[in-house]
Amino acid sequence: MRGTAAMKVETLTVRYGKKVALDRVGLEVPLGSVYALLGRNGSGKSSLVRVLLGQQAPCEGHAELLGEPSWGARTRLMARVGVVPEDPDAPPAMTVRALEAFCRPLYPSWDGTSLAARLDRFGIPADAPFGGLSKGQKGLSLLALALAPSPELLVLDDPTLGLDPVARKAFYEEVIGELADRRTTVFLTTHDLAGIEPIADRVGILKEGRLLVDEPLESLKARFRRIRYANEITEERTEFGNELDAFDAVQVKVRGWGSEAVVSNYDDARFETFRTTDGVVDAEASPLSLEDLFLAVAGEGARTKGGSR
Amino acid sequence: MNSTWTVAAREFAARKSVLYAGILAALLAFGAPFVPGASRANPAEVRAIVVLFLGTSVAVGSALLVGASLFGPDLSEKRLAWYFSRPIAPGALWWGKLAGGFGIVLLASAIAWSPVPLNGTSLVSATATGAPALVLLTLFVASLLGLFLLANAVSVAFRSHSLWLLFDVAGLVATGLAIWFAARILVPADGLAAFATVAGVLVFTLLGALAVAGSQQVARGRTDPKAAHAALSRTLWAIVVSTAFAAVGYAGWVVSYSPTDLRQLSFAVGPAGKWILLSGRVARRYPEFWGSALVDSESGRFVRLSTRTSWTLTFSRDGRRVAWAEPDGISSYGPLTVMVLDAASPGTAPWPSRIVIGKAKDLEMLTLSPDGSRLAVVAAKTLAVHDVATGALIGAVRLPEPTDRGRRIRFESPTSLFLYQPFAPTESSLYRFDLVSKKLEKTGSVRSDNAISGSFLRLSPAGDRILLASHSIGTWLLDGTTGGRIASLAPPDESGLVRSQILGDSRVAVGRLDEGSLTLQLFTRDGARESSIPVGAAKSFRIGGEVSDGRLLVVTSSRESQQEGAQYARVVVVDLAKGTVTRVGDDLAPAVMGFPMWIPSDLAWCTPGSLGTRLLRSQDDKLFLLDPVTLRPAPFSLGGR
Structure with missing residues (x-):
């Protein structure tokens, strides 16, 4: 062999x-x-x-x-x-x-x-x-x-x-x-x-x-997270839409209470920066099961190519 | 090999149910004689007939069914992966399934046929053929294998639902066209044996190609139905179409002989002119193929003729025009076109006249008029006269019954023909057909105690005399118009001791062997004995033509006529006026031996001094031309030959 x-x-x-x-x-x-x-x-x-x-x-x-x-x-x-x-x-x-x-x-x-x-x-x-x-x-x-x-x-x-x-x-x-x-x-x-x-x-x-x-x-599960957060208009921030750029989001859904995204480029330091971004409130990140991950990448709502490293 | 047998055993076991069909057929055959109504017949015959029907049905049916389900269904239903997930080579899979599947077909067939040998009868007698049992069995098994492989190929092709089907259709059409071309080349050229060989090779090529293509289908297509079909089609048609076109090439090569390729030659010449018709076995052709070529003896230019229709060749008396019939297609029932060669014009090619004979099998003879402008055609019990240049019908008449082959026709004048019609058994009739009045008038008849074949009639060039020479009747000189007997020149002779020849001036030479000595008797045109010339010692002899006016070529042999090589002997020229005999050479024979019976023209013999009277041959097919003055033979080549 x-x-x-x-x-x-x-x-x-x-x-x-x-x-x-x-x-x-x-x-x-x-x-x-x-x-x-x-x-x-x-x-x-x-x-x-x-x-x-x-x-x-x-x-x-x-x-x-x-x-x-x-x-x-x-x-x-x-x-x-x-x-x-x-x-x-x-x-x-x-x-x-x-x-x-x-x-x-x-x-x-x-x-x-x-x-x-x-x-x-x-x-x-x-x-x-x-x-x-x-x-x-x-x-x-x-x-x-x-x-x-x-x-x-x-x-x-x-x-x-x-x-x-x-x-x-x-x-x-x-x-x-x-x-x-x-x-x-x-x-x-x-x-x-x-x-x-x-x-x-x-x-x-x-x-x-x-x-x-x-x-x-393991690395796949480590870099994929579901992030939930709300947006709040402040004096300095009146528009939203690009706050997830650093995470390479593969799926974003806007809910009544805010936004839910699956990201493919997660790390703790980056999330900490995001969490303290002006206008982002109540941000929380949770790990995904393989099924969730699969649905986010291969499902109907997926918008990226999976963000493979 | 191990995996091949593993696959074969599995295939065999999977199709055991096919054997039940064979067993059922055998039981039905055994029980058939006990069926009410059949009990009075011979039980062995009843069983044989039932087996013939049921055994064939089981064999053909199982070959088709097992062949069609060998790979097609597994491919289309994606079940072949079971085999391809194992360490089984594609070849082992194909040959294993083939062996197992065909093995069960053979066994089921053998069971279905088993009542025949058990019955005390043989397979051959049961199938009412005269072929040897082993040959019959081999052909039967080969046919079954062909059906089996064909069923697999068709099944794979149709189940793939791919555009390769169009490729298959194209391959089929190309092969069909190639076979048609090969037939179109060989059959009209009388190459039926060659065509049968081509057909046999193609059938066995198809069989082999189906087997090889099947292995490629498995090796290259594996579990993909479309790829399998593609591999199958590419391999199959590459082999079959290339072989079919090679067959066309072979057919073309078979018929593209030159006069130098002809062996065991026979010759025919016109009464005058330089063209010779050669016929013989073509060298280096397998199976044996016979060809004919009309050759210009001076330039070597030649025209190939089919031996199938070269017997229709007719020369004009001056040798300037030649005509013969050529088939328009491969069927012996199809039409013939009369071809014409203006032999005196250098470089001209044969041209198709507008004279067409409806059915090849109806044609009896063609005869050109002395100047070659008109052609008499006897076909379908009708005598028709055409203008050669335009093809126009000048006159036609229904021939009297009963008709028989062996007629002779002679143009008496441009508007009148004589018809010599031998009627079996004892009377021949003579008719004149007037092209102006379109009437057929009986002018006389010849009666005899025995049958007179047309081949015994020899006409003088002027048509005024008929020499009738037959072992059973004797040698008679007849009036050319009425058929009335002028003289009996020799009694019946069954031992071949008497031979005769009519001369250019209507006199007759009769040779007699008496106690080993040959004497030539000369008779006037009125049958009176003119002279008697001793030729010399001989045990057999033949009389040739006049090498010049009044000088007759004779072959004398020290061997009996039936002995091998007796015809090649001492050639002498007898001067009929002086009574002298001049030796020309030994171990020679006239190239145009005897009366050219297969050219039933109106001419009895070649014009004195013409090529045909002077052409000699040796046993090894070398040609010599006799100088009419020195009477010495010189080597002769047919133009470039």
Whole structure:
């Protein structure tokens, strides 16, 4: 393996006719990290995953997995990568046992014991046809199959979509367990922001094919704040509108009691200066959850490009 | 290889239900003889017929269904990612699915056909063909594979909903056009075997291209339906269209032979003039292809003729004009156009006349008038005379029944023709067609105890005499107008010991072999014996033409006529006036051997001294021209040949 990146894409562009699905996207996922790629439906997440997994050729740019080109070395790479797709795509007529029998000879390091243990833990009947399993069971059995070859990289494409809370909890526990045991690199796309917030090291936010955010979750949360304040006309200040310039606001809403903004360039000293600005009263700053942050950056009211550093 | 078999096994297992169709078909076939109404027939035959229908249905149906669902549905429903998320090479995925899917089709077909061998009958007899079972089976499996791969390609193409479909249509049109061009080149040139080879190569290329294109569809398109369709189409049509156009190139090369490429030559010449028709196998062509070329023996200029219609060639008596029919299309039912070459004008190209024969298969013969200005056409039981320059119809008449091939036509004058119509079995009739009155008048007939084929009739150049020479009838000299027998010159001879030739002045030379010695008897135009000339020892002989007035070329061989190479022997010239025999050379033969039966013109033989009477050939196809004065053969080249 070359370098320290489990995944790397540069100036990746994917088009479908005139529609641009990915627009010169570049990102890097360090080895051993958990990277959460967020984005609304149609933002280009699945296209990025397909390109990363060597299932689709990009129009421009290139993608690497574990130091090798994902298109050219796909066959070799897939022996080291576990994949759980957005839609459970295993042949519906095959039982989980048949799926295992199909996969086992393909991987040099297949761990049938751990697979059996996981299926047992999930309560999935090995002889039931895959198509007859519940949505949660399908997701969990695909996760079990993906983990069986002890992959160096786990790619999860919105894996908890449609899962009930119990299945979702079991899913994340298994992922977290794998991380704790083997420090497997995880790349996942998801809408389940609450679920991944405790485990994600780094976050990317895609909007309309462009990567607005790509940084560690901690620094992201540190620089984003919700600021609430009221305006008061004084002798020296009769007009408002530029008082948030220093914060690089991504969302501003005017309420009856004053203004509410989500800013992407927060720090305490700057806020202290803002709080004492003439005409600004009752200013307070509060941290954002990942969901709030996502909504502020990728939601309808977002007005900036995410202010990535 | 491991992942290929893993995929193949999975594909096979996933389609097990196809086998039920085969089992059901087999059970129905077994039970068919017990169906009320069928019980009285031979049970083996009933089973064979039911299997033929159901077995074919299962084979074709499963090939189409499994082929169409091999990749198309998985691609459009985005289920192929399951395979591409595993360490399975694209090649392993394609060939594995192909092997598994087609394997189940073959097994289901075998089950459906199983009642035939179990029945005690063979597959071949059940399908009522004479082809060897292995060939039949191979073709059947290849056809199934073709359907299977085609179904996959069509399924992927239609499910991609992409504009590559237009590319497919363009590829299809281009291939169709190329095949049509190849057919248009080869079929009229009588290259049916070459065209069949082209068609076979194209079919197997299509089969291979579908397999290769399928692997490219998987390797380059992977999970993207449009990209998969693009890869499939690009590869498929690149192979198929380039092969199809290569086939056009091959077709063009096959027919672009020159006279020097012709082997195993046969010759025909006009009664006068310098043009020779060569026909022979074209060298370096596979499969075997025969061509014809009308060659100017002085300049080497040549015109290629299709062997399919070169038999229609007719020369004017002065050799200044040549005409033949050429097909307008590839169908043997299509029209023919009469082509004309003004042979005496240097550098002129053949030109299409306005004379068109409606259906190629109806044409029986063309005959140019002595000056080449008129053309008699016998087609569709009608004799029509046209003006060559304008194509105008001068006169036409329905020929009397029954009609038979082997007629002879002779222009008596610009406004009158003689028609010699052999009627099987015992009577031939002679008619005169008057172009002024447009009437066909019977002028006489020839009766015999045995059938008279038109090929036995030889007309004197003036038309006043007919030499009828047949092993079963003998050698008769007949009046050219009434057909009345003037003299019997030789009795029936089944052993080939008697041969005859009519001379330019209507006299007749009859050769007889008697105890290894050849004697030439000369008869006047009234059938009276004029002289007898001993030629020498021989076991077989042939009589050629007059190398000059009264000097007849004869080939004498020390071998029996049926022995190989007997026709290449000692060539002598017999001076009929002096009774002398002059040796010309050994191991030679007249290039224009015998009567040119396939050119049924009004002429019995070449004009004395003309090219055709003096042209000799050796066994290795070298040509020599006999000097009429010195009687020595000199090497002869056909212009640049």
